[in-house]
Amino acid sequence: MQTLKNIFSSTLHLFYPHVCTGCGSDLLQQDNLLCLECINNLPHTNFAQHNNNPVEKIFLGRIPITAAHSEFYFSKEFLIQQLIHQLKYKNNTAIGFYLGELMGKTLFASNRFNNIDYLIPLPLYPDKEHKRGYNQATIICNGMSEVMNIPVLNDNVIRQKFTETQTRKHRTERWENVEGSFKIKNPETLKGKNILLVDDVITTGATLEACGSVVLQTEGVKLYIATLAHAAK
Template sequence: MGLIRSVTDLLLPRYCKVCGRRLDTGEQHLCISCFLGMPRLEYLPEELSLAERILLTERNVVRAASMLKYEKESDYSKIIYHLKYYNHPSVGSWLAEIGARELRDKGFLDGVEMIIPLPLSSVKQRRRGYNQSAYIAEGISRVIEIPVADCIVTREVSNQKQAGLGRFQRWNNAEGLFSVAQPESLAGRHLLVVDDVMTTGATLCSLIQTMEKASPDIRISVFTLAIVE
């Protein structure tokens, strides 16, 4: 396998998603220097995480965590651009696996029965070719061996692009986006909701509230790959 990888790297060189340096055999998506320098956020069960503070008003949310701090001007923002826009969704599943192992060891994923990626509208998914949140969910699923349920909740409309909107505009823009196709599948379950980046939490809260209305007795944990401070 090592020889095959070496030959492949020679013929089809791979490059770091952050700094652009050519990757060595054994490196995945990021060079070792950029990997070690990632703006990581540590989840501490005894402290309120940034994600939990944003989602504090959501009564069914039992815990929330994000893996990376997102800063638009940082070179590390390129990870999200590669994930969402440059047809490299595998970077999301790779990072999610790493994050899931750490969160599993801290008990964050205890009791989770189903993983729900934040859905895209059918129009946006056709245009992009994939849902980046589903790739993040698949990475977590490989670690905890819990199924990804990507058909239970659907996105009815594609809202205006959130980037560039103010906080209140984002909340107004996120109303009425989702519907639950199979509410009986949620009843009494502990769900892990997954997204790529949390900014104000408006879209996530819209999804959470839609699921709460369909099944008031659910418990929800939230994981995002990155979060804006």
């Protein structure tokens, strides 16, 4: 019987190969998304353990945040860029959920992100989310929620203005591009709460600053920020 199972498994793998999302290797267990080599090569930052880390310095003097973190270093043409590209443009929500779980484990263990009441994904403009089919920040939050046992709050913070891509803009242009883009539908829900605002990549922080500044207008809110990756300017 075991021999028949092995033959069936080998035949299935031949026609429907299960390969690593990172490198394409087929040397991984059936339920895994990344092979052991790619898992070992993930560029964790360890920012969550440290006050005044590089992400927190981005917001210094701009908006008051309690703590901030990015799980990975982002470099072009390297593994994390490829995985985030898979999440955002290739409909690979499974890898986003998995990376969210990894970040959730880090935050849970750090003791600097205790007492979070809600995870809030940075909202996309509705037309853009409809075209993509999902918000990648929500997928990340769902993975984090699985580990941290914190609810994801969707549809209360909304993006009310379409903005051009930030990629080729410098810091001032990025801020001007997103100013006035966000709105809170029901501030009472956030009143007195500890909010963790989540996105995929942070560079200058302009978009997160614009959204965070609106969240902070609600009485008693404490703001935390977390992103999957930190891209050096």
